[in-house]
Amino acid sequence: MRILVIYCHPVESSYNAALHQQVLSSLRQAGHEVDDCDLYAEGFNPVLSREERLGYHEVPSNRVPVQGYVDRLLWAEGLVFCFPTWCFGLPAMLKGFFDRVLMPGVAFDISDPQHVKPALTHLRRISAVVTYGRPRWTAWFMGDPPRKVITRYLRLLTGGSARVSYHAHYHMNVATPHSLKAFQARVARAMERFA
Structure with a gap:
């Protein structure tokens, strides 16, 4: 499968960086063709400019400023996101x-605004590897926006056809070497079975 990995973290020595490398390694070992997009x-x-917003609905010229990323997205059959949760949301770069x-x-496709149609129907599989500083109940209390963006919004854009998985390590603020190692092993297994 052709997989676009979208990674978003600024620190190369972070736990997220280790998870990113695990994702890449396990996907490649499983025989997938991987495009690694380290934002x-x-x-x-990440800034949507005034000009881009004014031309947002002008298809296909709206693609021009980000054509390379559009091409990579349209090439992919699967997406894997790897990112931390900050302020209970996506990092600004990923947003x-x-x-x-x-x-x-x-x-x-918004050509008929009353009946917006999904256009990422070529995607068969979506997954995310995410870390949270707080415990699961706190994320749940806040509505867990990152989980909803990946498991609901992105799936909606595929017409509901993509299989979606979400792998989260909560409460990083009190993580132990054992919990970090166990989660990384869980991520490795999930990526080895990615299909």
Whole structure:
């Protein structure tokens, strides 16, 4: 399977960086063709400019500022996200990727505003590997926006056809070497079975 891995963390020595490497290694060992999109390393600009917003509905010219990322997204049959949860949301860099790349004519067809149609129907599989500083109950109390974006919104953009999995390590603030190692092993198994 062709898989686009979208990684978002600024620190190369972080636990998220170790999870990112585990994702890449396990997917490749399973025989997948992997495109590694490291948003920070690539210098992705998350800011939707005034000009982009004015041209947001102008398909296909709206793609021009992010055409390379659009091409990578359309190439993929599966997506794997790897990111931390900050302030109970997506990191700004990743949110900016969603704002700028998941646009009309790419992620959805809005030519009939009453009946918006999904356009990521080529995606068969979506997964996320996510860390949280707080315990699960706190994320649940806050509505767990990252989980909903991955498991509901992205799935909606595939027309409901993609299988979705979500792997979260909660309460990183009190994580132990044992819990970190166990979660990384869980991620490795999930990526080895990714299909």
